[in-house]
Amino acid sequence: MTEQPTPLFSRPWVRMGLLAAGAALATVLVMSLYANISTRKAEGRQTSLKVVDLDEKTVDPAIWGKNFPSQFDAYKRTAEKYSTKYGGAGSEGLPKSRIQEDPRLVTIFDGYAFAIDFNQRQGHAYMLDDQRTTKRVTTKPQTGACLHCHASNTVAYREAGLQKGAPGSLDEAFTSPNAQAQLMAGFEAIGKLTYVEATKLVKHPVACIDCHDPKNMALRVTKPGFIRGIVALARSGEPVPHLPSIEKWRKGDKATPYDANRDASRQELRSMVCGQCHVEYYCGPKTTLFFPWDKGLKVEQIEATYDAYTFPDGGRFFDWKHARTGAEALKAQHPEFELWSQGVHARSGVSCADCHMPYKREGAIKISEHQVRSPLLDISRACQTCHRFPEEELKARVVAIQDRTKALMDRAEDAVVDLINNLEAAKKAGVEEARLKPILELQRKAQWRVDFVNAENSMGFHAPQEAARILGEAIDFGRQGQIALRDLGAGKAAKK
Ligand code: HEC
Ligand code: HEC
Ligand code: HEC
Ligand code: HEC
Ligand code: HEC
Numbered sequence: 001m002t003e004q005p006t007p008l009f010s011r012p013w014v015r016m017g018l019l020a021a022g023a024a025l026a027t028v029l030v031m032s033l034y035a036n037i038s039t040r041k042a043e044g045r046q047t048s049l050k051v052v053d054l055d056e057k058t059v060d061p062a063i064w065g066k067n068f069p070s071q072f073d074a075y076k077r078t079a080e081k082y083s084t085k086y087g088g089a090g091s092e093g094l095p096k097s098r099i100q101e102d103p104r105l106v107t108i109f110d111g112y113a114f115a116i117d118f119n120q121r122q123g124h125a126y127m128l129d130d131q132r133t134t135k136r137v138t139t140k141p142q143t144g145a146c147l148h149c150h151a152s153n154t155v156a157y158r159e160a161g162l163q164k165g166a167p168g169s170l171d172e173a174f175t176s177p178n179a180q181a182q183l184m185a186g187f188e189a190i191g192k193l194t195y196v197e198a199t200k201l202v203k204h205p206v207a208c209i210d211c212h213d214p215k216n217m218a219l220r221v222t223k224p225g226f227i228r229g230i231v232a233l234a235r236s237g238e239p240v241p242h243l244p245s246i247e248k249w250r251k252g253d254k255a256t257p258y259d260a261n262r263d264a265s266r267q268e269l270r271s272m273v274c275g276q277c278h279v280e281y282y283c284g285p286k287t288t289l290f291f292p293w294d295k296g297l298k299v300e301q302i303e304a305t306y307d308a309y310t311f312p313d314g315g316r317f318f319d320w321k322h323a324r325t326g327a328e329a330l331k332a333q334h335p336e337f338e339l340w341s342q343g344v345h346a347r348s349g350v351s352c353a354d355c356h357m358p359y360k361r362e363g364a365i366k367i368s369e370h371q372v373r374s375p376l377l378d379i380s381r382a383c384q385t386c387h388r389f390p391e392e393e394l395k396a397r398v399v400a401i402q403d404r405t406k407a408l409m410d411r412a413e414d415a416v417v418d419l420i421n422n423l424e425a426a427k428k429a430g431v432e433e434a435r436l437k438p439i440l441e442l443q444r445k446a447q448w449r450v451d452f453v454n455a456e457n458s459m460g461f462h463a464p465q466e467a468a469r470i471l472g473e474a475i476d477f478g479r480q481g482q483i484a485l486r487d488l489g490a491g492k493a494a495k496k
Helices: 012-047 061-067 069-079 104-108 124-133 144-149 154-163 177-192 195-201 224-236 244-251 266-275 299-308 336-341 352-356 391-428 433-455 464-488 490-495
Strands: 359-362 365-368
Touching: 061 069, 069 124, 069 365, 104 391, 104 433, 124 144, 124 195, 144 177, 144 195, 144 224, 154 177, 154 195, 177 195, 177 224, 224 244, 224 266, 266 336, 266 352, 299 433, 336 352, 391 433, 391 464, 433 464
Parallel strands: none
Antiparallel strands: 359 365
16 A cells, blocks of 8 residues: 655645745845835935045045034034033033132142143033143143144144155055054154144044044044054053953954954944043153053053153153142043943943933934033933933932042042142251152152042043042042151141
8 A cells, every 4th residue: 555645735734834934934025125125214314415425535524514414413512511510611601710610729730731721621612722722732832742632633644644754645544554654653743743833734623534434434543642552551461351352352363463443343432432532641742642551541550650651861750840849740631431441331331422422313213412422411312221210310329429529539639738738848847858759759649649530520420439449549648648747757847
């Protein structure tokens, strides 16, 4: 007896399967058609506006704005002033001087340009004008290196590099070896000019080309100080769990240096583009501008980098000699990238752009807020995507962190001012220079720490525990200095 097999396609389970597969296939087709239509729609909205061709020579953001009007409009709105309890430039009526607001700073920075003029930051639209007009520039000679973070200079550097004999042309892609050689040569050359000469070479504050590839709008870093600084950080071996691409590079053969534009993830670049400027740096006449990241990003690691550094003239690293005590002091500048690096947000993969450039919906597409400002003005988009607390509650948490930081910072500034006053008195009383030396070092350490938190612009929010740790150390070093003076008998001598 032969059993006639049922034809394959009439077997019930096969038929069911086919039906299901057919339905699935149809769904997939419809879905992909839909996806196709909607991306087309979104692309259409973006590319139908592609009215101009952008290339590596297009500096003027208004030209980029023809293709991307929404981002350009928001970018222009960085000219709007605002104030929060600790952020922004304040309202136009109020004094915006950080020295008038806190006279202790005049004592702490005595002998340095910051004691003359030190203002609240404001929006990106002002960065070039504010630098051109600050008394720190108009009454003191400064170098072209100041422009590194206050202008769109991606093209100016390359042009200057070409003039210095770097190979290739401006048409080459930014990441090509020739373009990189142009960039670095121009950066060195412009940094050596006087500020007055150098500033004639730039026209715009930070612009689209400094953060974006003109061909595909991908994020990129273009500032030489950052490109070199992040290479040094990668080489340091100091753990940076919040920057996984560096950890990955370290595990590789290290044949070529770490390159953010090749190695970093998009999420890392969403912080790195800001880290091009919102960082501690050396910028002065003695050597080329650099970011002090050779030993890591923490306050004492940066201090150790400076302590180990000697200038080309053989001298020890310091920013200025304190006018009253003679201490060789360090000035901290806006270490946002460094402090953020120590916080729970960085550790959880939250980038600067997540909070300061949150997504907003425009029609069918999501775009990034290019009006870079305080996230407290936009808590729903900046924070509530992750935190399900009411706006008022989130704001209260931020302000609580800031108030606590401020209270501790006040105590730390008091400690530094007291030490300065005691040191000055001891000098006047004739205590020998050699005996004061270790105490001047304590002034350097205490001041560097209090300044690190003061110059950082989030009033502790970017890493609350780290800020408190730093301020605790500042108070300790300041008071240790006073005790050491007392042990010398200098306190008594001073009172006479
Ligand atoms: C989790 C969200 C968050 C992240 C991530 C974050 N910030 Fe902030 N940032 C804040 C908040 C909140 C403030 C305080 C704003 C205020 O006081 O108005 C602030 C303040 C600032 C300020 C001063 C703003 C002002 O209005 O004066 C700057 C500059 C800044 N951040 C830069 C950065 C940079 C650069 C990074 C990345 C390295 C970063 N922030 C990462 C939330 C964040
Ligand atoms: C080219 C350097 C540069 C880059 C890149 C840069 N900033 Fe700034 N930023 C500045 C300068 C300079 C100022 C202060 C301008 C002034 O006060 O005139 C500033 C001011 C700010 C302020 C204060 C705004 C206000 O209105 O008070 C915030 C917030 C800020 N930046 C966040 C960021 C974030 C976030 C990024 C990355 C997406 C970023 N910045 C990238 C240089 C830069
Ligand atoms: C590594 C990047 C970088 C370099 C180099 C740099 N700045 Fe800035 N500057 C910033 C950032 C970021 C801010 C905004 C944050 C703040 O005000 O703390 C700022 C703010 C300022 C401001 C406005 C607030 C204030 O302090 O009064 C002035 C003026 C200024 N810089 C002048 C200078 C001068 C002069 C130089 C050269 C000695 C210089 N900058 C070099 C990044 C830089
Ligand atoms: C300080 C750096 C910075 C500058 C300057 C800047 N952008 Fe962006 N831009 C960003 C970041 C960060 C994103 C988010 C990118 C991402 O997540 O991939 C972005 C995203 C974009 C996108 C992709 C769509 C979107 O909105 O997310 C466009 C288009 C864009 N920017 C246009 C511009 C234009 C035009 C200018 C100049 C007027 C400009 N950008 C200036 C940092 C910058
Ligand atoms: C992309 C997600 C994300 C965004 C955006 C974000 N946070 Fe967070 N936040 C976290 C994570 C993750 C933690 C770690 C604690 C946890 O796991 O809940 C955290 C912790 C905190 C903490 C407690 C830790 C600390 O630093 O003391 C505060 C306060 C906070 N966030 C406030 C804010 C505010 C305010 C904003 C907006 C300016 C914001 N966050 C934006 C993810 C986010």
